[in-house]
Amino acid sequence: MKVTLRIWRQKGPEDKGRMVEYQLDDISPDASFLEMLDVLNEQLIQKGEDPVAFDHDCREGICGMCSLVINGTPHGPERNTTTCQLHMRKFKDGEVITVEPWRAKAFPVVKDLVVDRSAFDRIIAAGGYITAPTGTAPDAHSVPVPKADADKAFEAAECIGCGACVAACPNGSASLFLGAKVTHLGLLPQGQPERWDRVVNMLEAHDAEGFGGCTNTGECTVACPKGIPLDVIGRLNHDYLKATAGGKKK
Amino acid sequence: MTDDGFYTTGAPIADTKAPSGPIEERWTKRRFEVKLVNPANKRKKTIIVVGTGLAGGSAGATLAEAGYHVIQFCFQDSPRRAHSIAAQGGINAAKNYRNDGDSVYRLFYDTVKGGDFRSRESNVHRLAEISTQIIDQCVAQGVPFAREYGGLLDNRSFGGTQVSRTFYARGQTGQQLLLGAYQAMMRQVDAGNIELYPRHEMLDLIVEDGRARGVVVRNLLNGEIKHFTGDAVVLATGGYGNVFFLSTNAMGSNVTATWRAHKHGAYFANPCFTQIHPTCIPYSGEHQSKLTLMSESLRNDGRVWVPKKAGDTRKPADIPEEERDYYLERMYPSFGNLVPRDIASRAAKKVCDEGRGVGPAGQGVYLDFADAIKRMGRKAVEAKYGNLFEMYERITGENPYETPMRIYPAVHYTMGGLWVDYDLQSNLPGLFVIGEANFSDHGANRLGASALMQGLADGYFILPVTIGDYVARTNDLPPVGEAAIDEAETRVREQIDRLLSIDGDRTVDSFHRELGHIMWEYCGMERTDEGLRKALQLIPALREEFWTRVKVTGTGEELNKELEKAGRVADFLELAELMCIDALHRTESCGGHFRAESQDEDGEAKRDDENFSYVAAWEWAGPGKPPVLHKEPLEFEYVKPTQRSYK
Amino acid sequence: MAVTGAILVLYLIAHMVGNLKIFFGAEDFNHYAHWLRTIGTPAVPRRTVLTLIEAVLAVSVVLHMWSAVSLARRASAARPVKYQAKRKSHAQGYAVHTMRYGGVIILLFVIWHLLDLTFLVVNPEGSAATPYERMVADFAPERWFITLWYVLAVVMVGLHLRHGIWSAFQTLGLRTARSDGALRGLATALAAVVTAGFLSVPLSITFGWVS
Secondary structure (H helix, E strand, C coil), X not given: CCEEEEEEECCCCCCCCEEXXXXXXXXXXXXXXXXXXXXXXXXXXXXXXXXXXXXXXXXXXXXXXXXXXXXXXXXXXXXCCCHHHCEHHHCCCXXXXXXXXXXXXXXXXXXCCEECCHHHHHHHHCCCCCCCCCCCCXXXXXXXXXXXXXXXXXXXXXXXXXXXXXXXXXXCCCHHHHHHHHHHHHCCHHHCCCHHHHHHHHHHHHHHCCXXXXXXXXXXXXXXXXXXXXXXXXXXXXXXXXXHCCCCCC | CCCCCCCEECCCCCCCCCCCCCHHHHHHXXXXXXXXXXXXXXXXXXXXXXCCCHHHHHHHHHHHHHCCEXXXXXXXXXXXXXXXXXXXXXXXXXXXCCCCCCCHHHHHHHHHHHCCCCCCHHHHHHHHHHHHHHXXXXXXXXXXXXXXXXXXXXXXXXXXXXXXXXXXXXXXXXXXHHHHHHHHHHHHHHCCXXXXXXXXXXXXXXXXXXXXXXXXXXXXXXXXXXXXXXXXEEECCCCCHHHHCCCCCCCXXXXXXXXXXXXXXXXXXXXXXXXXXXXXXXXXXXXXCCCCECCHHHHHCCEEEEECCCCXXXXXXXXXXXXXXXXXXXXXXXXXXHCCHHXXXXXXXXXXXXXXXXXXXXXCEEEECHHHHHHHCHHHHHHHHHHHHHHHHHHHCCCCCCCCEEEEEEEEEEXXXXXXXXXXECCCCXXXXXXXXXXXXXXXXXXXXXXXXHHHHHHHHHHHHHHHHHHHHCCCCCCCCHHHHHHHHHHHHHHHHHXXXXXXXXXXXXXXXXXXXXXXXXXXXXXXXXXXXXXXXXXXXHHHHHHHHEECCCCCCCCCHXXXXXXXXXXXXXXXXXXXXXXXXXXXXXXXXXXXXXXXXXXXXXXXXXXXXXXXXXXXXXXXXXXXXXXXXXXXXXXXXXXXXXX | CHHHHHHHHHHHHHHHHHXXXXXXXXXXXXXXXXXXXXXXXXXXXXXXXXXXXXXXHHHHHHHHHHHHHHHHXXXXXXXXXXXXXXXXXXXXXXXXXXXXXXHHHHHHHHHHHHHHHCCCCCCCCCCCCCHHHHHHHHCCHHHHHHHHHHHHHHHHHHHHHHHHHHHHHHHXXXXXHHHHHHHHHHHHHHHHHHHHHHHHHHHHHHCCCCC
């Protein structure tokens, strides 16, 4: 199949960047979106041009490294799917496809389609953990966890940290990412001692990174390749209010 | 056995530092014997950790908690993206929560046997002992393992074991365990105990006076070459399955860190031991960049077949029953579709080589659920395999409820790696190697749900103890001299300049792909003397071509993914040769290494314990020189070698 | 946002109920308007309670707007470079995308509404007329464009409530997966009732059912 690509090219963080158009004539519908970009890059290299830089690693939808806003939608048109798992058969022959990086102040563009997502690591470092130094743990069965809580915690813990929620949010907020971790750890008995500090410290780190505020538009959960539900933001808000207005955080 | 000109034989490895005495007391004994580092002194000790997967992440966090100053690197943009994250199945632990007769000894026994008697008993027993602590540790960190209605942890049986000892978090166990380690690590980053450098790739080791003292890294964002020195270096850089180009590894997984350490003198052990997984989604064309694994559980209900006639291009539905060959059921009537991974894989390759493969590239066999749907009903099949079917459909565009799935084997894990002693230290003092990057514990074949166990055992519990002994005994190391640093940095710069200056006419990927074809063809599931010799001609020629015709665009002072790939492929081109030499020298079949010459009349792998009951640890002898083989003899005091049979 | 919004929603409901008095005739309606000014008398001076309500409302409106403006500013700071492709929305439906411009329309309307029926600046009747007469004059058939403007604003209020009420529960952490359906139903029902209630009065006057 044939496609026309309009791709954001930006030499480096200081470069202004622009859209550049490329034609690809012989793409297999069985190729993944990233494999299609591989083909483009092979052609660019043969011509002596700089290939398009994009992030990717596992190519099986779990590492969270791939990104790309495709035709205005993070990770492209297929729901619950990362870009690496998106295949060209989802596009029409001859389609014009616009490819842009995640856009957020907290995710500055490094080159072309590659952005810096270290803000997410700093949010986790601010409190997204349970303090359990190695060797101190009691037997795994000493604290039973109700199955419903364990399942919900797992559902939130599925977050792959790709940043699609931020890319999709009209406010550039990372509330879904934040809520996912607060929910995962806050639902487990092991996560209780640090629960109130965690939510406040993580939220403060989130705001300090320059992410926007949540206005409950719900775009994040739709863009999320793991379908993390909006409930996690409700829980984030609940815990934050309880920690601050409710005086739980000491 | 002749040296054949491909390698020379050196002195055997005399001491693995494994304590003697009853096997269940060895680890306790070793822990008591280690020299301790004064807590006040730990802060002054710097440990460099390369890699942030299960092994590296857990080691970094634990060392920092213990008080060491840790400097840690990963090439991804975040430590959370290391490829451990993709592990699906689960993690074994001898908890015996099912009361089904499991024990540390049974896990030890299964692992030694599963490794086809090519692993070290002392190490494996220690792994089994520690397995239970890992689960405790992970639960305390908030890893959301699957639970039962009573609130206790659920278990399943995995990889053909008779007991239920596998803990899991749906199909994302690796992800959840890695996030636990990552979070523990980030806590230490926040506390200032870990200096973290994401998007930094280790390109060389700094060695002074025969000790590993630091690393040279390249900042992948701007190309800056930097060095870091410390008291010890830990490599947790994963396996080398990407030497095959197509594998289930992540695109960035590479051998560079361990290979460059190897070139400094660290032995590379059993490089030919690679594991091939039979149920992956097949290759669909030249564009293919990686292969995706699907759970082996599919073989519980699917039936594997190919057309009886070669070159049959009819749709599967148009091929009548009597023209289908259910070859696993035919060849192995008692185990049928459930034969072990390596047998299923080899059989698939065999029928495809006969021209009976299916799918666009002819590299696939059918895994048919029509009978299962008839027997159990579509609903039941959906409940059991729904998410796998969905994944299959997303990738192939075919509906497996209506048309049979196509599967093909793919490289999945590498048991080989840098040689380490009982303390996980390589023969190069100060260089520790953990996780898939080392060779220990799995022998010639890894059992399902054991990789996660080994990575975390190494990182959380073993290395933090044993590295302390080294650090305590080398208390008065002088600062690293300029000369050693300069030498390493210069070597890195020269290689980058050389890669950029060739300006040839072939892309890095085209070389990688060609190397992958050679390795898959001659050093894949079935290896022959003739094929390996052929590969040993093709690989050096390809390597030479690489260094004259590769085209790397851009500069070294920017984010340049082509340059990164070129450096990695350069190392794969050298490793590939060593793998073939190792495979050629080991004329027996064992575990993941099948030599066509060594099989019984039923096509079963035939081990040669008399001649090959050893670890092959290879020493780099210099460019263009044959490597030197050092044998570490294996003794089996507890689990006596037996030959398996699946007829 | 959620707290001030909640106050305003409660007020709107009360306001709407009051408006509906018009269907009971001029006397009832005027009496209601008078009562508003004399709640609590003689214990407190005339208009005390009303002034208090007005003050709370004024503060709520200001804080609500301030939150909205600061969220909008944060949003624009959080994404300094916009997407080139038209961003496709996939979530929630129409109401959520009207919040910002709808809010501005509602603000303009409130200003006009105060000038019209509180300060009587733009009302055809003067202070001599009764509240009932002012209403009827305002939405007289020949002034259909005023009614239209009013309808537009009330529809905007309805949309604002449709998302705002549900959103307030989410912001206050009171929404769960289980209560989601009920909350969305509540938001839709309240929005519909308030919209219908507010529209019934001017439309009835314009179409001559109330005169």
